[in-house]
Each structure stands twice: as C-alpha cells, then as structure tokens.
Amino acid sequence: MINHAEAAEKFNRDEEHVNWHDKSLWLVRQKRDAAAAHFKGWEELRNLASEIKTHTLSKLDQYLIEFEEQAIKNGAKVHWAENADEHNKIVFEILSKHGAEKIVKSKSMLTEECGLNHYLEGKGIEVVDTDLGERIVQLAKEPPSHIVMPAIHKKRKEIDELFHQHLKTELSGGDEVYLARAAREHLRQKFLNADAALTGANFAVAESGTIVVCTNEGNADMGVHSTKLHIASMGIEKIIPRKEHLAIFLRLLARSATGQSITSYTSHYRSPKPGGEFHIIIVDNGRTTQLGRTEFRNSLKCIRCGACMNTCPVYRRSGGHSYGSTIPGPIGSILSPGINLNDYNSLPFASSLCGSCSDVCPVKIDIHTELYKWRQVITKDLNKNKFKKIIMLDSGFIFSHPLLFKLSGRVVNSSLKIMPEFLKNNMIKAWTRKRELPRAPEYSFQQWYKKNRE
Amino acid sequence: MSKENILNKIRRNKPSLKEILGINENNFCEKINLAEAFTKNSEAAGGKVIFASGMSEAVSIVKSLLKDFEHAISLADKFDFGTIALDEEISAKALEKLEAAVLTGQFGVAENGAVWITDYGLPHRIIPFITQHLYLILNEKEIVENMHEAYDRLSLNDFGYGVFISGPSKTADIEQSLVIGAQGPLSMTVILFRE
Numbered sequence: 001m002i003n004h005a006e007a008a009e010k011f012n013r014d015e016e017h018v019n020w021h022d023k024s025l026w027l028v029r030q031k032r033d034a035a036a037a038h039f040k041g042w043e044e045l046r047n048l049a050s051e052i053k054t055h056t057l058s059k060l061d062q063y064l065i066e067f068e069e070q071a072i073k074n075g076a077k078v079h080w081a082e083n084a085d086e087h088n089k090i091v092f093e094i095l096s097k098h099g100a101e102k103i104v105k106s107k108s109m110l111t112e113e114c115g116l117n118h119y120l121e122g123k124g125i126e127v128v129d130t131d132l133g134e135r136i137v138q139l140a141k142e143p144p145s146h147i148v149m150p151a152i153h154k155k156r157k158e159i160d161e162l163f164h165q166h167l168k169t170e171l172s173g174g175d176e177v178y179l180a181r182a183a184r185e186h187l188r189q190k191f192l193n194a195d196a197a198l199t200g201a202n203f204a205v206a207e208s209g210t211i212v213v214c215t216n217e218g219n220a221d222m223g224v225h226s227t228k229l230h231i232a233s234m235g236i237e238k239i240i241p242r243k244e245h246l247a248i249f250l251r252l253l254a255r256s257a258t259g260q261s262i263t264s265y266t267s268h269y270r271s272p273k274p275g276g277e278f279h280i281i282i283v284d285n286g287r288t289t290q291l292g293r294t295e296f297r298n299s300l301k302c303i304r305c306g307a308c309m310n311t312c313p314v315y316r317r318s319g320g321h322s323y324g325s326t327i328p329g330p331i332g333s334i335l336s337p338g339i340n341l342n343d344y345n346s347l348p349f350a351s352s353l354c355g356s357c358s359d360v361c362p363v364k365i366d367i368h369t370e371l372y373k374w375r376q377v378i379t380k381d382l383n384k385n386k387f388k389k390i391i392m393l394d395s396g397f398i399f400s401h402p403l404l405f406k407l408s409g410r411v412v413n414s415s416l417k418i419m420p421e422f423l424k425n426n427m428i429k430a431w432t433r434k435r436e437l438p439r440a441p442e443y444s445f446q447q448w449y450k451k452n453r454e
Numbered sequence: 455m456s457k458e459n460i461l462n463k464i465r466r467n468k469p470s471l472k473e474i475l476g477i478n479e480n481n482f483c484e485k486i487n488l489a490e491a492f493t494k495n496s497e498a499a500g501g502k503v504i505f506a507s508g509m510s511e512a513v514s515i516v517k518s519l520l521k522d523f524e525h526a527i528s529l530a531d532k533f534d535f536g537t538i539a540l541d542e543e544i545s546a547k548a549l550e551k552l553e554a555a556v557l558t559g560q561f562g563v564a565e566n567g568a569v570w571i572t573d574y575g576l577p578h579r580i581i582p583f584i585t586q587h588l589y590l591i592l593n594e595k596e597i598v599e600n601m602h603e604a605y606d607r608l609s610l611n612d613f614g615y616g617v618f619i620s621g622p623s624k625t626a627d628i629e630q631s632l633v634i635g636a637q638g639p640l641s642m643t644v645i646l647f648r649e
C-alpha cells in the first residue's frame with residue numbers, strides 16, 4: 001500500500017535536491033511550451049489526436065484484429081497476453097526456444113509494469129536496459145522515476161559513482177560527456193553480444209501491422225538490428241488506425257515530452273530482418289477493465305509523453321518514486337488505482353487539482369477531473385469501510401467536495417510555479433516543507449469552506 | 455484463448471461507436487521555405503547540413519569528408535567509394551569498426567529536419583546506427599513541409615524497416631545535459647544538393 005504523502009515527505013528532507021528536481025522539470029515544461037507556441041494549429045492537432053483516440057477505442061477490437069492480420073502477413077508472430085504473468089511467460093518461452101540468455105531492452109513502461117526484468121533474471125537471463133537513463137536506474141537497483149527521463153532524480157555525482165563501481169570508469173566529478181561515452185562503449189558491447197532484443201511500442205498501426213518506436217539514443221535500433229530475435233510488447237491501447245494518424249501523434253509526442261520537434265529516430269518495424277524473427281505481444285493487464293469504466297476510460301488515450309508530470313507542482317516536489325507505481329504523476333494516479341484501488345488509493349489525492357496536467361496533455365485527457373472522480377469513489381468506499389486503512393491526510397476530504405474542487409486550482413491558482421497558496425497548511429504540507437510561499441489567505445479560505453459546507 | 459477473452463472484454467466495455475475525423479492538412483500548412491526550415495530544424499536536432507550546388511559537388515564534398523576514414527560504406531548512387539566489402543551475409547559484428555556510412559535519403563521533412571530511409575538496398579539494417587558518422591544525401595527538391603505530407607508520400611507497405619532520422623544519437627539523461635553521441639552515431643550530416 002502506497003502512502004504518497006509519507007513518501008513525499010521523505011523526498012522533501014533534502015531541500016536542495018527537491019529544489020533542483022523541481023527546477024529541472026520546470027525547464028522541460030518550458031521547452032514544451034515554447035514548442036507548442038511556435039506551432040500552427042496546435043490546439044486543432046490536440047483535438048484531432050483526442051478524437052482519433054476516442055474513435056479507436058470505440059473500434060478497438062476490430063483494429064486489433066486488423067493489426068494482427070497485417071502483422072502476420074508481414075511475417076511477424078503475434079501473441080496475446082491477458083495479464084503480466086502471461087506476458088512474461090510468453091517472452092520466456094520465445095527466448096527459451098532460441099536459447100537466448102542475454103537480452104538487450106529498450107525503454108518499455110509495459111515491461112516495467114509486468115515486472116519482466118525481475119522475472120527473467122529469476123530464470124537466469126541477463127537483461128540489460130539500454131536507454132541511458134534506464135541503465136542508470138537499473139545499476140542503482142531502482143525503478144524509473146519518470147516515464148521519459150527515468151533518471152531525472154539522479155545527480156551527476158551519483159551517476160559518476162555508479163559507473164565507477166559498475167563500469168570501472170574513473171571518478172570524473174560527473175562529467176556528462178565522459179560518462180555518456182563510457183555508457184556508449186559498454187552498451188555497444190552489450191548490443192553486439194546479445195541474443196535477443198526487447199522493445200516496447202509507441203504506436204501500432206492497424207492497417208499495416210507496423211510497430212513504431214521513438215528514441216533519441218538509437219538504442220532500440222542498435223538492439224533490434226544486432227540480434228536475430230526481436231520481441232515487441234504493446235498494450236492494447238497503442239493501436240492507431242492508419243499511417244496518417246502517425247503524423248498527428250508524432251508531431252505532438254516529442255514536442256510535449258521535451259520540446260523537440262521529433263526524436264532522433266522514429267523507427268518503423270514491419271517485417272523481420274532476413275533470417276530473423278519478429279514477435280509482437282499484445283497485452284491487456286487491466287486495460288479492458290479501465291475501458292469499461294466510463295469515467296476513467298479516457299486515461300487509455302495516453303501516449304506517455306510525460307508532460308503532465310513535468311508540469312505537476314506535486315510531482316516536481318515529490319519525485320516519481322513517491323507514487324510507488326510504474327507510471328507516476330497525474331496520469332499514473334488515474335491508471336494505478338484502476339489496477340489496484342486498495343494499494344494506490346492515496347494517489348488521486350496527490351494533486352492540487354490545478355488542472356495544468358489537462359492543459360498540457362496532447363491527447364486532451366481530462367486528467368484533473370478524473371483524479372477528482374477517483375477521490376469520490378475512494379471517499380465513498382472509505383465511508384463503507386471498504387478499506388482497512390486509508391492513507392490520506394484529513395484535508396483529503398476537502399478535495400472530495402464539489403464546490404472546493406471548483407475553487408481549488410483553476411480559480412485560485414494564478415501561478416503554477418508555486419502551489420495554490422491555501423494548500424500550504426493542508427495536505428500538501430509534506431510537499432512544500434521548508435518552501436517559502438507567499439503569505440496565504442488560507443484562514444479566510446477555511447472560513448469560507450466552513451460556511452459553505454453548512 | 456487469451457485473444458478471444460481480450461477481444462470479448464473489449465466488445466463488452468468499449469464506448470459506443472464514434473466516427474473518425476478527417477484531417478484537414480490546410481490547417482497546418484505554413485508555406486515556409488522548405489530548405490531553410492529543414493536546415494534550421496536539422497541543426498536544432500544536432501545535425502549538420504552542407505549545401506552542394508549539384509551532384510558532382512556533392513560527390514566531391516563527401517569524398518573529402520571520407521578521406522580520413524579507414525572503414526567506410528557508401529550506398530548512395532554515384533558515391534561508390536566505400537572501403538568495406540558488403541554482401542547479404544554481413545553481420546552486425548563485422549560492422550563494428552564502421553566509421554562512416556553514406557546513404558541516400560528518400561525525402562526530408564522541413565518541420566523537424568528528419569530524413570526518411572528504408573531497408574531497401576540496405577545490406578544490413580544496423581548500418582545507419584552502428585556507424586560512428588552518418589552522411590545522408592538528399593535532393594533539395596525532395597523536402598516536404600510536415601509529417602502529414604511525409605506520411606502522404608510514403609507507403610507503409612513498401613519496406614520491412616523504415617526510419618525517420620533527424621540527427622545524431624543523443625541523450626540528456628545525465629542531469630538534463632545534452633550529449634551528442636549516445637548509443638548510435640556521433641554525428642549526422644545531410645548533404646543537400648540542388649539538381
């Protein structure tokens with residue numbers, strides 16, 4: 001069971017580190033803003049993206065069937081997994097058939113969700129994460145703290161020491177070029193000596209059976225083309241109907257993620273290489289259940305850009321690990337309770353409901369509204385004593401109150417860089433510990449609340 | 455079995471049919487100078503762009519760029535000065551020492567500096583990634599404005615593998631400091647020639 005506020009409090013003990021973390025992410029958010037500002041038709045494109053996702057969800061079964069048919073025609077082998085366990089078993093079976101013992105993996109939040117590394121390592125298989133950020137956290141034996149920048153919480157000095165210990169580099173004081181070059185040499189050897197490559201999928205195009213993967217480091221391609229065996233794992237929601245929809249999502253993805261207009265590499269895998277095998281595993285793992293929850297199904301539109309994390313004042317000041325879930329931040333706080341409400345019931349309260357997440361989301365998921373809806377569900381269940389113990393600060397209830405919901409972010413919040421003032425003495429104490437906020441009208445707010453509740 | 459279970463659950467749980475929206479590309483068209491925008495965006499992505507007034511100049515530029523490399527591959531038409539013998543059987547390991555590769559880009563995209571290449575005529579798919587330095591030959595006429603036009607132009611059925619390359623490999627995973635040269639090439643140069 002995750003206690004977000006408690007974990008956030010721990011993260012906040014190192015004030016300097018928190019300030020640095022906050023600032024790093026805010027810079028990424030600003031790059032996203034600059035990219036969106038210079039883009040003709042940005043809002044139109046977001047609308048299109050959102051609508052096409054809605055359409056796709058409404059015909060998801062047909063598109064998945066079409067995708068499978070095409071992929072098989074292209075020479076790929078398609079597998080279906082209802083849950084993490086089945087997914088991991090399928091991967092292991094394919095690897096065993098090929099006698100593969102060394103695996104290189106490019107970034108895939110789905111395989112994180114499935115606990116694949118742990119599972120394969122238990123079977124004696126070496127799994128090397130090849131995205132630099134993921135390799136860093138893998139060496140540190142930590143999960144990623146962000147879906148786009150997995151090691152955003154790590155300072156260069158820590159990375160220096162990690163590499164010194166594991167890659168036998170000299171201590172460099174954290175010289176990024178030296179460290180990145182060392183990782184390059186280390187990983188290139190891993191690619192060339194690997195037996196199989198695992199990737200995720202950013203998009204899967206139904207009409208052609210194509211998997212699209214975006215990287216800046218070139219690690220997905222180095223892995224896939226080094227080995228005879230490529231296994232791509234995708235959630236059912238990665239489907240898009242046709243190639244012209246790739247244009248929409250690719251234009252939005254990198255700009256929303258980091259402010260880049262596109263990643264260095266946008267790779268389209270259609271058929272296996274000559275003499276090779278290409279396996280695609282289509283995974284449910286709770287997604288069909290989320291699809292059935294009318295209030296939360298929009299969360300399945302997510303293209304994993306991370307913009308809602310970068311913009312979230314709570315995420316920035318509590319760190320990805322405080323969410324205790326594969327996907328942290330605002331969208332993670334909608335998805336995770338859908339997977340296990342008992343474990344993740346504190347997450348929908350880890351938000352000021354300021355609405356900035358919904359404002360930046362490239363596929364226009366109403367993130368803050370969904371968070372609010374989860375709070376209602378959880379509060380109701382709490383009243384029914386459904387949870388043995390609920391982890392939530394008292395003022396969590398404030399946010400279950402409709403009037404207050406309206407009042408909170410959108411109205412009160414004038415500057416996102418600092419939190420809505422009235423939150424200071426409420427549940428967000430932990431996140432803002434030691435942080436100087438302008439003197440706040442919290443007293444009058446509470447008076448208002450008292451009066452209006454009656 | 456799992457397939458049917460998943461599909462049935464989707465059928466039970468999916469929202470009612472929502473018609474698909476068409477894309478009106480005019481809404482995104484900016485009528486920009488294509489070569490100029492391409493160059494600017496390629497450089498922003500960490501790439502280099504060199505102009506050549508014609509094919510013969512492009513050839514001599516590439517020749518001089520390659521002269522210091524011992525292990526080079528040249529797969530573009532008229533650029534037959536590679537030093538590694540290529541056959542269908544060549545392995546990724548045999549390409550480890552590759553310093554430079556010259557390929558033809560099918561077309562470029564102005565909005566982001568990306569160049570489209572496919573496995574057609576590529577003896578090994580790893581070549582654009584394992585090479586230390588990548589050179590792409592691109593005809594200035596073959597630049598489209600944005601990704602909508604790019605996908606109008608390519609067919610997903612024409613290749614086994616295809617990729618948009620917009621720059622060298624790069625990472626910012628160490629404290630958000632940009633390092634050019636991650637797991638793939640250390641540099642990427644587009645030679646943009648005018649016919």
Ligand code: SF4
Nearest residue numbers: 302303305306308361
């Ligand atoms: S919810 Fe939206 S903003 Fe957040 S990661 Fe997903 S697509 Fe990006």
